[in-house]
Amino acid sequence: AADYDALAIEKKWQAVWRDRETNKVDLKNGPNPFYNLMMFPYPSADGLHIGNIYAFSGADIQGRFQRLRGHTVFEPIGFDAFGINAENFAIKSGTHPAELIPRNIANFSRQLSAMGMMYDWSRVVDTTQPAYYRWTQWIFVQLFKAGLVERRTGPVNWCPVDKTVLSNEQVVDGHCERCGARVETRNLAQWFLRITDYADRLLANLDEDQLDWAASTKMIQKNWIGRSDGAKITFTVKDHDVELRVFTTRAETAFGASFIALASEHPAIDQIIAAERIAEVAALRDRLRRKDVVSRRIAGVGKDPEGAPLGCTATNPLTGEELPVFVTDYVLHETGTGAVMGVPAHDDRDFRFAKMRSLPIRPVIQTPGNTDAEEAYTAVHPDDRIINSDTFDGLSPVEARVKIIAHLTTLGQGVASTTYKLKDWCISRQRYWGPPIPIIYCDTCGPQAVPEDDLPVELPDLPDFEAKNDGISPLSGAQEFVAATCPTCGQPAQREVDVSDTFLDSAWYFLRYPSTTDDTAPFDPDMTRKWLPVDLYIGGQEHAVLHLMYARFVTMALSDLGKLPFEEPFLRFRPHGMIVKDGQKMSKSKGNVVGPDDYLGRFGADALRCYLMFMGPFTEGGDFQESGIIGITRFLRRLWGQVGAAQPATISGDDLAKLHNTIRQVTQDVVALRYNTAIAALMELSSAIRARKRAATREEATALVIMLAPFAPHFAEEAWTVLGEQSSIFEHACWPSYDAAFCVNETVNVVVQVDGKRRGSVQVARGAAEDMVRTAIRADQKLVAIEAATAQKVVFVPDKIINYVTCR
Ligand code: ANZ
Ligand code: ZN
Numbered sequence: 001a002a003d004y005d006a007l008a009i010e011k012k013w014q015a016v017w018r019d020r021e022t023n024k025v026d027l028k029n030g031p032n033p034f035y036n037l038m039m040f041p042y043p044s045a046d047g048l049h050i051g052n053i054y055a056f057s058g059a060d061i062q063g064r065f066q067r068l069r070g071h072t073v074f075e076p077i078g079f080d081a082f083g084i085n086a087e088n089f090a091i092k093s094g095t096h097p098a099e100l101i102p103r104n105i106a107n108f109s110r111q112l113s114a115m116g117m118m119y120d121w122s123r124v125v126d127t128t129q130p131a132y133y134r135w136t137q138w139i140f141v142q143l144f145k146a147g148l149v150e151r152r153t154g155p156v157n158w159c160p161v162d163k164t165v166l167s168n169e170q171v172v173d174g175h176c177e178r179c180g181a182r183v184e185t186r187n188l189a190q191w192f193l194r195i196t197d198y199a200d201r202l203l204a205n206l207d208e209d210q211l212d213w214a215a216s217t218k219m220i221q222k223n224w225i226g227r228s229d230g231a232k233i234t235f236t237v238k239d240h241d242v243e244l245r246v247f248t249t250r251a252e253t254a255f256g257a258s259f260i261a262l263a264s265e266h267p268a269i270d271q272i273i274a275a276e277r278i279a280e281v282a283a284l285r286d287r288l289r290r291k292d293v294v295s296r297r298i299a300g301v302g303k304d305p306e307g308a309p310l311g312c313t314a315t316n317p318l319t320g321e322e323l324p325v326f327v328t329d330y331v332l333h334e335t336g337t338g339a340v341m342g343v344p345a346h347d348d349r350d351f352r353f354a355k356m357r358s359l360p361i362r363p364v365i366q367t368p369g370n371t372d373a374e375e376a377y378t379a380v381h382p383d384d385r386i387i388n389s390d391t392f393d394g395l396s397p398v399e400a401r402v403k404i405i406a407h408l409t410t411l412g413q414g415v416a417s418t419t420y421k422l423k424d425w426c427i428s429r430q431r432y433w434g435p436p437i438p439i440i441y442c443d444t445c446g447p448q449a450v451p452e453d454d455l456p457v458e459l460p461d462l463p464d465f466e467a468k469n470d471g472i473s474p475l476s477g478a479q480e481f482v483a484a485t486c487p488t489c490g491q492p493a494q495r496e497v498d499v500s501d502t503f504l505d506s507a508w509y510f511l512r513y514p515s516t517t518d519d520t521a522p523f524d525p526d527m528t529r530k531w532l533p534v535d536l537y538i539g540g541q542e543h544a545v546l547h548l549m550y551a552r553f554v555t556m557a558l559s560d561l562g563k564l565p566f567e568e569p570f571l572r573f574r575p576h577g578m579i580v581k582d583g584q585k586m587s588k589s590k591g592n593v594v595g596p597d598d599y600l601g602r603f604g605a606d607a608l609r610c611y612l613m614f615m616g617p618f619t620e621g622g623d624f625q626e627s628g629i630i631g632i633t634r635f636l637r638r639l640w641g642q643v644g645a646a647q648p649a650t651i652s653g654d655d656l657a658k659l660h661n662t663i664r665q666v667t668q669d670v671v672a673l674r675y676n677t678a679i680a681a682l683m684e685l686s687s688a689i690r691a692r693k694r695a696a697t698r699e700e701a702t703a704l705v706i707m708l709a710p711f712a713p714h715f716a717e718e719a720w721t722v723l724g725e726q727s728s729i730f731e732h733a734c735w736p737s738y739d740a741a742f743c744v745n746e747t748v749n750v751v752v753q754v755d756g757k758r759r760g761s762v763q764v765a766r767g768a769a770e771d772m773v774r775t776a777i778r779a780d781q782k783l784v785a786i787e788a789a790t791a792q793k794v795v796f797v798p799d800k801i802i803n804y805v806t807c808r
Helices: 006-020 050-068 084-093 097-114 130-145 195-207 215-225 251-256 275-289 293-297 348-357 397-411 509-515 525-531 546-560 597-603 605-614 626-644 653-671 675-691 698-708 713-722 770-778 784-788
Strands: 033-038 072-074 149-159 164-166 184-193 228-237 243-248 259-262 307-315 322-328 339-342 414-419 439-442 446-449 483-485 492-495 536-540 572-576 578-581 621-624 747-754 757-765 793-797 801-805
Touching: 006 097, 006 605, 006 713, 033 050, 033 509, 033 525, 050 072, 050 536, 050 572, 050 578, 050 605, 050 653, 084 097, 097 597, 130 149, 130 446, 130 509, 130 546, 149 293, 184 275, 195 215, 195 546, 215 546, 215 572, 228 251, 228 397, 243 251, 243 259, 243 339, 251 397, 259 307, 259 348, 275 307, 275 322, 307 348, 322 339, 322 348, 339 348, 397 414, 509 525, 597 605, 597 626, 605 626, 605 675, 605 713, 626 675, 626 698, 626 713, 653 675, 653 698, 675 698, 698 713, 747 770, 757 770, 770 784, 770 793, 770 801
Parallel strands: 033 072, 033 536, 259 322, 536 572, 578 621, 747 801
Antiparallel strands: 149 164, 149 184, 228 243, 228 307, 228 414, 259 339, 307 322, 439 446, 439 492, 483 492, 747 757, 793 801
16 A cells, blocks of 8 residues: 555545535435534634544544444534624624624634534524524523513623623633723613522432533532522511511521621612711622622632621511620622521621621530630531530531421421522623524513524624723613514514523524424424434533523423423533643643644644543543644554555454454444544554564554544545455444453563562463452462452552552
């Protein structure tokens, strides 16, 4: 065979795949479906960087592998092309997003094709196309009709210079990421999706075996949902007809309460405040309003809490005691009830606040040996006992909690209650580049959903699209757009001028892929039943909460509305690792962001793919160093030679065992996304063939080529024809199977050492575990004494060394 010419081979095969539509699968009739999904990219840059390429390559390898294993693999791609990121990129480049984004998409597509991805390019989803966002709006309308959408005033980050709302991610250290101005909190009327109605189910499904997700991702979701079981306790304000309801997870400490703390937005403040306190409290509330949402959330962490008294008291229902009421910075309006009972002896922030204000600090939990009055006792000890709490003294805190809640319930002053950290999802954006929220405001009928037949509400072409006026969307300037007729009463009305959050676009795109050609429904029932839920989803861990939570919520809600036959969209999820460049995080500010084009031009897609996967475990990432690609190229060249020289000889003995062991290892590794060790096993087999100085047999060469095919698809296609097979390998080849009976045939010698000195060796099956090796040592007359003596520790390197350490 000719020399290995990566660039020529890759060009040839990409053309063949395109012309023969190799990657287009028969969605209707294809047997054994496997939906291989990867998180679609934001085209908010002019090209992909190597981190994106890494993620897509790893996902593509799984897709190609599953195809070789006999699945009909659906591997679609799309573009999450609406949103603030894309819009800001357009603003920065001085080009209208409607012109810029398609250009970016074209370049992303070119790069992905050049990487040899197995995408079905006939089913691309672009969230900015009316044919797509018509259905994004349709989903909103379904949720609206089901009562899962609510208009509410909510706190948002507000940049006073840019005059726009910012996401939490756009606030850096309390300042606007774009202009550096101090960010404030503003309350705006917005549309919220009631994801909190689903908090319990979103949580419960995580625990069940039905979701094969990375444990780390489940944990992040769990914490984000943040369920706390506790109680609401009512404190009545003296001389006012006002009840303050506090939320606590520590009802057992209620006898230790010495003040009540309210969030600065608490609605009761104006009713109960004493006249002489108004000025001070107003100043504090104003100061807090000037802070961004993120800093508010961490108030009192590491620094002293701030607060102001309201000049009134509220009665503790258990003791009859009058407790002073304060506004403080560390009580959050959106959490619990926005009111807290301060228990200084057992809560850090309450303790510091009480110290500053000279409020009583009365312990109600006694723990053995704790005499420290200089900080709150917050730990939990099994011997903790309740004190200073009347008839509850002597109980354990957990017993007391239950009994105190029961007692308060009989008094009508409390109730068991569960709260969540999860917040309803605010989807309103006062920006341009998104799908208009399909609502019409009528003076008579109130907000009305746009009738389904009138969808999509198309985003008008606005040359002057940048957000300007105080929190008012750019679309408000498009008079023709704003003017509408009320769908209910026919009177003149106005359209909603906010667009929806990009996360709504991405909350359902995977449902659309199998049905992109359907313009009568968002997702065809038959296609959906056949292809969904997704078999494997690969993406960034940074999406563990927002995107992955929203997609689960939308799926669950649609399932409840009878639109989907399942409630969880992704059966298996794995986050990919991150890659660094020469040991450093890649970032625009460091100027070390690399794209794929240069490497593609010099080494080709196959070498780049293999190198990226060889750097480290796919779920952990690795360090990208150019020198590494060269080593991979050398391996591919050597393998090319071995395939060309393959002989139709039969294979037996250790060669057979080695082959079957390799097949076993590669298969298991690829299933588990351990691509680096899979490649290492292929390299090892190739080296073993070279070392024995006999040409590869056809059987070995064929197996090597098929197993390499997911990693280096172009190489494999060409090598497959060199072997005289019918192209394409992805249509005709079958992943090799291994026979466990052959595998055990292969043996290795494990060296036995004592304190690093060689004492002999034992022959065991390759891959034998430590206890099997030690059994072999015990069975060896010369070595059995080593096993009998007590070693401090045993160091075991599989297939190589076992070392008994006897000295310290
Ligand atoms: C009395 C108490 C005594 C509390 C004690 C803690 C320790 P987790 O478990 O994280 O959910 N809390 C309630 N609502 C709040 C709000 N809106 N802003 C700030 N803090 C709030 O936290 C629950 C605890 O956080 C609650 O229990 C309450 O303080 C506080 F020794 O009540 B605790
Ligand atoms: Zn009306």
